[in-house]
Amino acid sequence: MFQTVERPNIYCETLGPDQFGIIEKPLTLAEKIYNQAWLRKIAILLLLAVLWEVYGRWLDNPLLVPTFSDTMRALITDFGNGTIPSRAWGSIEVLMLGFALGALLAGLLSVFAISTRVGADFLETMTAMFNPLPAIALLPLALIWFGLGSGSLIFVLVHSVMWAVALNTLAGFRSVSATVRMVGRNYNLNGLRFVVRILIPAAFPSILSGLKIGWAFAWRTLIAAELVFGVSSGQGGLGWYIFESKNQLNIPEVFAGLLTIILIGLAVENVVFRFIESRTVQRWGMQS
């Protein structure tokens, strides 16, 4: 049969914190360097640049693939004489205007959608219809409506930004927990004050990812539009610069133009959006 064994109570002495050898030990310099995400990323970029240079030299055909050094030379020259900065600024100016307008309209639509059922139906239908429609496909129409200038570019930009941002914002608003909503209502917040003080911060991770997607869409649309139809308000942007260089068979400059687009994209993602994230969703513990 089962027999229970008598066991005495056991008491142990624990060591005080001063009796331990090492509780915290600083990392070595190499470990610290390896822990820096940006350093690791720069190492990857350097590796890619080296591969490019090697391939370019091995191919030895600057009309197909110029070497990395040639591209950098073209980039530095055109940076120096102000061509690329002015072209890039031309693109960015239009882009920011279109992006801001698109995000604003998306915000209004989402607020309308979260506050009324008709608004939600409207937004859902519109996004289902227009989100899959490539913005660039609207450019011919836009050129007829708004003429050969930044007006038509802004129109297609708004179209490319708005639906992605609105979709994400609405999804974010809907995922705000019932408890947080009740807390807001408990303090007599309603209407616009409720949206601004509760919904937008609570849905900020979704809104931010919507803005990121919208930003990428806008960039693509703009460069494509410039490549096809070129001129916006007299002086072309980066897309036009690429197109021109190709026509003159200045292939290193084509690559320099592409590189500029990539650099701007990297900067916006890693500086602007990273800054916003570290100040908001990361600090609030909504995203690790």
Add this chain to the structure above:
Amino acid sequence: MTRGTRLAFRPASGGGATKNLSSAAVSGRGRARADADPARALLEVRGVTIQYKTRNHLITATYRVGFNVLQGDRFVMLGPSGCGKSTVLKAVGGYLAPTEGEIRLKGELITKPGPDRIMVFQEFDQLLPWKTVLENVAFPLKATGTLRGKAADERAMHYIEKVKLANFAHSYPHMLSGGMKQRVAIARGMAMEPDILLMDEPFAALDALTRTRMQDELLALWDETRFTVLFVTHSIPEAIKIGSRILLLSPHPGQVKAEINSVPRGQENSDEAAALAREIHQMLFADQIEEAPNVSNG
């Protein structure tokens, strides 16, 4: 109704004269008004039936529930899950409209949520993650325009010190433990100095040790400020420990079984408390199950 005779045994809880001493130090607003008419209940719930619809059914959550909460009460609604205690609390909070009956706070009909009844929820996500502890506690003060700027921060800080979180005033909620978050939520509720604090199983998601400590701290806070609280729980020991008055509800739909006095403060481990726990147990469940008096079941 089932309450009836027991009301006669009710002792006067919380001396009226001492009530305002500590809150007056912070501001003159709030509790003082209710003392004008001590005969009138602070919160009157009369014949409240609450029904709600799901996709296929119309569900009656509570049926003609009625009770009165007086100034300074620690009023506990106790019952098994499905007895509609949280539903009644949400109705008092103004989030749900009763299908029948009425709820009055200081004689005024409750129709919508308002800052005179601050709710403390069970969920840890009731704190706004984009605000620090101090900003969270000051938020309702600023949002409702009760106080502005520095005055709001000072009042918030006063209550943060009361819940012993002064060192964490500038931390964000995600850096705090569950018990600390609930203490912030309680501080936020108390900082508004509402007419009544509504607590929806605020300690249910905490571990047993933290829960016991939080119960002690809540009672210590009550000793200091004598706020009125309507507390929902499904734990009999918690009800006996926290409550000065206990409302028992039966499930499906929620109906009042009894409204009884709890044991005096600090006697929650006495034989009297054990007897009360057994009595409540017998009323709530037909077949009696043994339960140690101080085990807080989660």
